[in-house]
Amino acid sequence: TRLRENFLSNSALQSFLLFPIHLLIWMYSILSFLPWYFVTGVRQRKFLSRRIKARSTSGHPEGPYRSVDHFDCLAVEDFPGKDTLDKLFKHAVERYGPDPCLGTREILSEENETQSNGKVFKKLILGEYTWLSYNEVESIVNEFGSGLAALGQKPKSTIAIFCETRAEWMITAQACFRRNFPLVTFYATLGEEAIAYGLNETGITHLVTSMELLDSKLKNVLPQIPSLKQVIYVDKKKYNAEGFPEGISIRSMEAVRELGKLPENSTPEPSDLAVVMYTSGSTGRPKGVMIVHSNLIAGMTGQCERIPDLGPKDTYIAYLPLAHVLEMTAEISCVTYGCRIGYSSPQTLSDQSTRIKKGSKGDCSVLKPTLMAAVPEIMDRINKNVMSKVQEMSYIQRTLFTLGYKYKLEQVKKGYDAPVCNRLLFGKVKKLLGGNVRMMLSGGAPLSSDTQRFMNVCFCCPVGQGYGLTETCGAGTITEVADISTGRVGAPLVCCEIRLRDWAEGGYTTKDTPNPRGEILIGGPNVTTGYFRHEGNDNDFFEDEKGQRWFCTGDIGEVHPDGCLQIVDRKKDLVKLQAGEYVSLGKVESALKTCPLVDNICAYANSEQNFVISFVVPNQKKLTDLAKEKGIEGTFEELCVHPEMEKEVLKRITDVALKIKLQRFEIPVKVHLSPEPWTPETGLVTDAFKLKRKELKNHYSDHIERMYGGK
Secondary structure, three states: OHHHHHHHOOHHHHHHHHHHHHHHHHHHHHHHHHHHHHHOOHHHHHHHHHOOOEEEOOOOOOOOEEEHHHOOOOOOOOOOOOOOHHHHHHHHHHHHOOOEEEEEEEEEEEEEEEOOOOOEEEEEEEEEEEEEEHHHHHHHHHHHHHHHHHOOOOOOOOEEEEOOOOHHHHHHHHHHHHHOOOEEEEOOOOOHHHHHHHHHHHOOOEEEEOHHHHHHHHOOOHHHOOOOOEEEEOOOOOOOOOOOOOOOEEEEHHHHHOOOOOOOOOOOOOOOEEEEEEOOOOOOOOOEEEEEHHHHHHHHHHHHHOOOOOOOOOEEEEOOOOOOHHHHHHHHHHHHOOOEEEEOOOOOOOOOOOOEOOOOOOHHHHHOOOEEEEOHHHHHHHHHHHHHHHHOOOHHHHHHHHHHHHHHHHHHHOOOOOHHHHHHOOHHHHHHHOOOOOEEEEOOOOOOHHHHHHHHHHOOOOEEEEEOOHHHOOOOEEOOOOOOOOOOOEEEOOOOEEEEEOEHHHOEOOOOOOOOEEEEEEEOOOOOOEEOOOHHHHHHHEEEEOOEEEEEEEEEEEEOOOOOEEEEEEHHHEEEOOOOOEEEHHHHHHHHOOOOOEEEEEEEEOOOOOOEEEEEEEOHHHHHHHHHHOOOOOOHHHHHOOHHHHHHHHHHHHHHHHHHOOOHHHOOOEEEEOOOOOOHHHOOEOOOOOEOHHHHHHHOHHHHHHHOOOO
16 A cells, blocks of 8 residues: 555656546636636626725825725615614514524434543434524514513613523514613623623623523522522523522513513614623623614624625524624624524534534534624634545545645636536535535634635635624625635725724834735724723724714724725734844734644743743644654643643644744744633633633643743
8 A cells, every 4th residue: 555655646657647637627627618707707706806995085095995885975774764773673574574584493302422531422413493484583572572671671771681692682682672672792601700790780680591501600690790680591491490599580581471561662763772792801801882773783784785685595504602793793684684594503503513413414404504604713623624534535536626626726716616626526515514605704803815715615605704893893894705815804894984093113004015004993883882881991992083983993904905904913912022023923823823733822922031932722633643653642631741742743833834934033932732622611712712812821821931931
């Protein structure tokens, strides 16, 4: 076998054996190009990709930059007169009443499965999706809103939701929007201290949650919330009162729906508070962002304009946290346009997901979505998993896949496609996400060019990379479908504009060449009113100028000649080393994540030291294979603390860093390998998988001291 592999590895022989395949590809390209070129309208797409997409309204390089499609004024609403979220939903019900709206899979059974390490995981066998129509959701929204009012919830008084992503979350939100109850949102992965802080800060009297979170996280928190009177759980499970404090009434959503007659309704105004959305706290204690109805309406108007043909033919798979602004606005937008929403979770998304029993179908396989949102971390994992499977193929299979991948990659870069490759090579890969995805939206963090191209090639769909923040309702920029470039986040949405501000300390100015650079400011009707009960912080992040509200993002951007934005740095990620060099930690991490050995990485630098160190979560299979190659034995945990393995991993990430041309002072000099994955549950990353640098620093404080020579 080894002789055969060595024989086939001869490059001259390889070229000879593959010549017929290359000839076939060449002939196919020549014969199919002209009919394909005119039938598919690629000429128009290439024109759209190259066109100017945004211009400076002032004529100066600092901007503000505004979309050429809405240059004279910023968009504030998509449907005239539908200026609040309750009106938007009623409009959708009128248009799509009997159509499916929200879908959930029934749990048929649960089984315990013991792993090789002795750990027990619950595996699920799930049924088909069952759907609530728009009319049915409308009825439940009315009943639940009525019940909340009967329980004493007052208009313009905040109500909290602490719940996983599920249909009941969206139903609760719509009920609150309708009755003018400002909704306070929390990530389901928040720790007890953060939950108690947020509930007390907002003075909550009513809380909506799930039975699982009630038992696992809220039981110890409830006694610390003196204002809380009513807790409503959304499940149809039985409630055991043991261990819960007296004085707090706990009841099911069904019971609340059955309460009393319809009280008088209080409809909201566009300027009324709709949501207090607590951030994930990546840079410290979570802040509650106050979002009024008109902010969300404007933001979603801008986002939907970048998604062509959004409508009843679409199916959206919902699995990201609804407490994240990207997911909440995506789902409300889908409901508005008649697109059905099927609920999922990261643990049940695909056939290989951790809670899906072997042989059973994951949610994507059953739902077959056409639209999907994902954070870059998830796309990076899909990329690495698929490429890992490719390496396990036979030589011939691997060669054919690589040839097809390279061929289609070249076509995609030119704005073309490869239909035969799509059918013969990438059909099986597409089915990992159901086979029907026509567009993916990426947000929450920068997406690498390699991963974006991988999704374009293997999943045969465009990836719209977006940029926005909670403080801008998730709206800022999104790349157009026709844009074939990578590494950029697109032009400003029609609801907002962006401008750049010099940051001399970091070396970024609007006079930079070839393109202006600086801190990104986003202005428009989608910019929120400020922070809940932290008005003192507003002046640090918000500015009002000539009737326009601006949010200072802290991110560094570069505006290209066609008006598209590229994120190049983040002010908080920049560290000055002892010798005076500036290191962008985010830039280092993005570069080194491309190393196959790395599942996740955090670069760390101390201004009193002259070099960078790093913490790495290694890929278990790759690290184990490397250990075998080096003759080192042990469990995964033992390999992670083995000095020789640290050296080997450091050598490989250094090779990647040099290949990508990082500066010498940017390359980590020492590394610590962590066997524990960084998930939102560990508190080391946010729900969007952004690093929580403060928590990571505290968690690895002993290793930081060791690597910097303290002990």
